[in-house]
Amino acid sequence: MALSTAGGASGGIGSGFIGSVDASTPPAAGAAGAVSFGIVASSPALFAASSVYSSSISWAWSATPSFGDAPASSQLYRVFPSTSVAPFPAPQTTATSLATGATETALTPNTTYTRFVTAYSDWGDSAPSSAVSTHTLAAEPSTPVFSALAATALTFGWSGGANPSYTTYELDASSSAVFAAPVSTTFAAAVSTSPAGMVPNTTYYFRVRAVNIDGVPTAYLATQATATWAAVPASPVAGPIHITSGAFTWSGGANPPDTLYTAQVSSDNFFTLTDSSDTLTTSATFFTLTPGTQYFLRVRAVNRSATVSAFSTVISTTAGNLSNTTAPSAPGAPISDRAFSYDGTALFAWAQATSPVGILDYNLIVGSLPGASDLFAGNVAVASYSATGMLTGRSYYAQVRARSNAGVYSVFSAVSAAVPVYIPAQNTPISKPFTWPSPFSPARGDAQIGFYMEEAGDVVLKIHTLQGRLVRRDTRSFSAGNQIMTWNGNNDSGMRVSPGGYVAVIEKRYGSRTATQKLKIAVLY
Structure with missing residues (x-):
């Protein structure tokens, strides 16, 4: 002008x-x-960051009191970096004169941003508001990967995306899928970790999140899991070696007890395999050896992810070096844990056999006749067996023999006592109560008294002498259906009753009515 x-x-x-x-x-x-002049707008107030994200910030302010006398079409708000000075460059973002906020996008995660806002018109910018500083959130980690896996070590890495190199990551590592104790938590400005002191063949779980400059964390990356490799088996030992069999043992080192091992034997240094055994123990016995033949033995471990370790050192031995083929002693006759089975199950146990070369396992048969095997026939590693699936109305017997580590069997044991099976729910209603065994000896077990309940109720069992004197009273509750009550042969004082005949009275109390049945019981010693 x-x-x-x-x-x-x-x-x-x-x-x-x-x-x-x-x-x-x-x-x-x-x-x-x-000359002419215009009135510029007054400054906006209460400038602040209202929402912060990893790549954007929403800014807010209170409306300016006045945009002056400039044309309304030219009035707007402009957001600038705090380092800007007049004449101001292009703004970071703008908003209409009616707005009290604007969002700035395309920002870098976990970065400090300082801004001010002006009210703008054709007459220029107002004085800047107070400058405000904030930090974008960190970007969530992504692309997890495991590498450098070993028995006691691994590396877990991830991508930090657009996060700056100084970004801190919070990492949790645990052998618990729900990160229960113990949990190792570390904070580091790195995108990988290699924890120390890991246990072989153990599943480890990892989760990681980024933390921005203000200490605000992102959501966790989805939990990642992997298993360390199993340690290579060590200290392999052959023996004892027998005529056609041989034992092979080794050390599992730091491997956990559930580690699977694959043991192998070969007569040509593993050009071909003679036999192989998968086991959760640190030993295997092979029964297909030829006397006088040299055999080579090796073993490797398999981790929980089915990754195999290297093989152990190969060792060799010759079958037939020992000639002790003495049969082991016969085991004791199997004994059931119950005199009667009311659910079709029973546990048979027996005294262990002995052998100069040790016992490998036991050959057991269980059947519905003495010496029969219609229920079970097989070898078990311990001196007991839980039989299931026994049929109601039958009695079952067990017989067992031992096998030595030389592969030699003993004679069979004596046959067990019969185990009668009566499954109440699988039988027709008992119209007339009965007892078994009859007669019964209290020294050998309780008398079993079977009866039928029309509906649930209480049962009072009264035992009388033939002369009518009450010697025992017992009350129990039963559901509907066939039921069994026992008497151990004692009177109410806990003393054993005298041998002879007795009358059992069964009072069935169904709410407001009572039904009574009687039967005779013979007691013999």
């Missing part, structure tokens, strides 16, 4: 105005001039 005085002298700028005289076209003497 050009200014001059009424007398034609060059004019200047009065106080209270901001501007300059255009020196390129100085006012001419005697010329008349004019």
Whole structure:
């Protein structure tokens, strides 16, 4: 603009105005001039970051009191970096004059941003608001990967995405899928970790999240899991070696008890295999050896992810070096844990056999006749067996023999006592109560008394002598159906009754009515 005085002298700028005289076209003497000016907007207030994300920030402010007298179409808000000075460069983001907020996008995660806002019109920007500083959130980790797996070590890595290199990551590691104790938690500005002190063949779980400059964490990356490799078996030993069999043992080292091992034997140094055995123990016995033949033995471990270790050192031995083929002693006759079975099960146990070369296992038969095997026939490693699936109305017998580590069997044991099976729910209703065994000896077990309940109720069992004297009273509750009650042969004082005949009275109390049945019981010693 050009200014001059009424007398034609060059004019200047009065106080209270901001501007300059255009020196390129100085006012001419005697010329008349004019000047105009506009009112710029006042500054917005209460500038703040209302929402912060990993790549954007929402800024908010209170409306400016006045946009001055500039055209409404030119009025808006502009957000600038705090380092900007007038004349201001292009803004980071803008908003209409009616808005009190704007979102700035395409930002870098976990980075400090400082901004101010101005009210803008054709007359220019207002004075800046107070500057506000905040930090974007960190980006969530992604692309997890395991590498450098070994028996006692592994590396877990991930991608930090657009996060700056100084970003801190919180990492949890545990052998618990739900991160129960013990949990190792570390904080580091790195995108991988290699924990120390790991146990072979153990599943480890990892989760990681990023933490921004303000200490605000992201969500965890989905839990990742892997198993360390199993340790290579060590200290392999052959023996004892017998005529056609041989034992092979080794050390599992730090492997946990559930580690699977594959033991192998070969007569040509593993060009071909003679036999192989998968086992959860640290020993295997092979029964297909040829006397006088040299055999080679090796073993490897398999971890929980089915990854196999290297083989152990190969050792060799010759079958038939020992000639002790003495049969082991016969085991004791199997004994059931119950005199009667009311659910079709029974546990048979027996005294162990002995052999100079040790006992490998036991060959057991269980059947519905002495010496029969219609229920079970097989070898078991321990001196007991839980039989299931026995049929109601039958009695079952067990017989067992031992096998030595030389593969030699003993003679069979004596046959066990019969185990009668009566499964109440699988039989027709008992119309007339009965007892078994009959007669019964209290020294050999309780008398079993079978009866039928029309509905649930209480049962009072009364035992009388033949002369009518009450010697025992017992009350129990039963559901509907066939039921069994026992009597151990004692009177109410806990003393054993005398041998002879007795009358059992069964009172069935169904709410408001009572039904009574009687039967005779013979007691013999």
